[in-house]
Amino acid sequence: MKVLVVGGGGREHAIVWKLSQSRFVEKIYCAPGNAGIAKLAESVAIADTDIRNLASFVEKVGVDFTIVGPESALSEGIVDYFNARKLNIFGPTKAAAQIESSKIFAKEFMKEFHIPTASWLSFDKPEDAIKFLESHELPLVIKADGLAAGKGTVVAENMEEAKDAVRKMMIERAWGEAGRRILIEEFMPGREVSVLAFTDGKTVVPMVSSTDYKRAFDGGEGPNTGGMGTIAPNPNITGEMLDRVRDEVILPVVEGLGRKGHPFKGVLYTGLMIRDGNFKVLEFNCRFGDPETQVVLPLLESDLMEIILHIHHEKLDEAEILWKHELSAACIIMASGGYPKRYKKGLPIEGLDKISDPNTQVFHAGTTKVGDKIVTNGGRVLGVTAWDNSLEKALNRAYKAVDKISWEKGFHRRDIGEGFLKR
Ligand code: AMP
Ligand code: GLY
Secondary structure (H helix, E strand, C coil): CEEEEEECCHHHHHHHHHHCCCCCCCEEEEEECCCCHHHCCEECCCCCCCHHHHHHHHHHHCCCEEEECCHHHHHCCHHHHHHHCCCCEECCCHHHHHHHHCHHHHHHHHHHCCCCECCEEEECCHHHHHHHHHCCCCCEEEEECCCCCCCCEEEECCHHHHHHHHHHHHHCCCCHHHHCCEEEEECCCCEEEEEEEEECCCCEEECCCEEECCEEEHHHEEEECCCCEEEECCCCCCHHHHHHHHHHHHHHHHHHHHHCCCCCCEEEEEEEEEECCEEEEEEEECCCCCCHHHHHHHHECCCHHHHHHHHHCCCHHHCCCCECCCCEEEEEEEECCCCCCCCCCCCECECHHHCCCCCEEEEECCEEEECCEEEECCCEEEEEEEEECCHHHHHHHHHHHHCCCECCCCECCCCCCHHHCCC
16 A cells, blocks of 8 residues: 655654554655655655645555644644545544644533543633633643644643733734633643544544653753653553543543544544542543654554554454553653744754664654755654663663764753652
């Protein structure tokens, strides 16, 4: 089969890497791709949201199947458009993708289907939001309703931060239309876990659990980012709890979306906060997580394309999905100085050629090639991933590789996974 992967980040590099091992896949294209993906797939210079041109490309070269990475293309209706043109594609429709693209939709949906989550209120006027804040105790969590590249959430510890967040989202419109409406949510203490699941709209199969380190700096300091590192599996979640998450959260969501006439096919990502053996939902995403995918797919024993084909034919119940349960994986994000705010691009990356460990994969995110040099091209630049038979060994391998790679003002967290190690 000829496959097109849409996107150009670390998640897409991990998807392309896994697909390159599939017995069903002969040729991979990636739009737009990046410098690392280009070693495994032919890069196609079409933006991931340029839906019409992607469809025309698929028709022109005879791509058999398209797999979508980012939420932006899904929430803009790439699946609906491809379906209408009778092109095979993996991911939810625009209506089903609302579970991610509107946090207010997700909250109302959770209320309707009795899914545990933080209490919340929505606001469409900044003055009402500020008035509410003034009469409530902090911390509170302020969220833009729409998509903001993982940066539209502020955990406000004090009034100044809270008001700033409202102003930035609703008045300055830092995230454009995404901030037209906001949510103010109860702060939930606890430990976070990400559970990605395959679903064909009927059957749900959770993947190995993971943890994403969302804050920019060590110790959970600094602003929220798209994710600065991940580990899998997450030692905080037992098999029994994962079953409960499937039965009490993921299945009801998939069934509820189906009942509303928006059947969900693809990967449904659930972010949860766990406390005292109970859990509440933080958020849903309508796709593979980034950088969760970079640690989850190396632990997948089965053929990813085979699973995707089962989902496509709505026969996920017949798929055999095996995991490398003996392994743990860790991914360290190496980011541009300044991320998640302003940062420079085009800086030459040194040391990539020094990584030869077969249990380590450097997944590229924001990279591109200038001449024969690989240079930075985004906020999150690389996701250095390694796996081994313990989390500690996986982390050691990953950091050993990280220490060989550098560029001007690059930074990364040194404490990924640390809280799970018994010292
Ligand atoms: P979200 O944009 O909903 O994924 O939130 C980003 C991050 O903010 C989450 O991964 C949590 O670390 C934190 N967060 C979001 N909502 C809450 C909440 N209600 N209580 C505590 N932390 C939260
Ligand atoms: N790692 C969080 C996300 O993919 O949204």
